[in-house]
Amino acid sequence: MYKTVILYKTPMHTVSLSEFRANASAMLDRVEQGETVRILRHGKPVAELVPVQPAAPEKLPSWKRPIHPLEYQRADGKSLAQLIMDERESARY
Template sequence: MHTLPLSEFRANASAMLDLVERGERVRILRHGRPVADLVPVGEASEPVARVPRWKQPIEPLYLVHPDGRTGAQLIIDERERGA
């Protein structure tokens, strides 16, 4: 695996992508800490495994005020009062 700082990657991005196309891996560092791994297509399995979780529907949030008004009704009431 090739490891290089972000500044060097920026200066040599095309050459680094050529390495990845040939099957090599490239790790990019920012301030000495790893921030990204470039791997050939098909090798990266973890992010792909997480994609379906992103597609799950998000449950709606409902705000109910102690007096029973919903969040939407609170906003409408404030607008009508000119607040």
């Protein structure tokens, strides 16, 4: 009945807004390495940059899922690509 939740503790780096503006690229590098960056304005936290968690494939919308080519084999052993090439070669034009 109870759901187990596992929280992962990541290192956190706290910076002021002016420091973040001056070193935005370095802060993003820290986030890429797995750290969380907390941004302060006038000493109060206003934002946190956290690493992106990859979504599970079943939670991705259908238009973002990878497309796998259709594998269709005819009884005579020819692929659909071969049938198209044969049709083009035998065309009258």
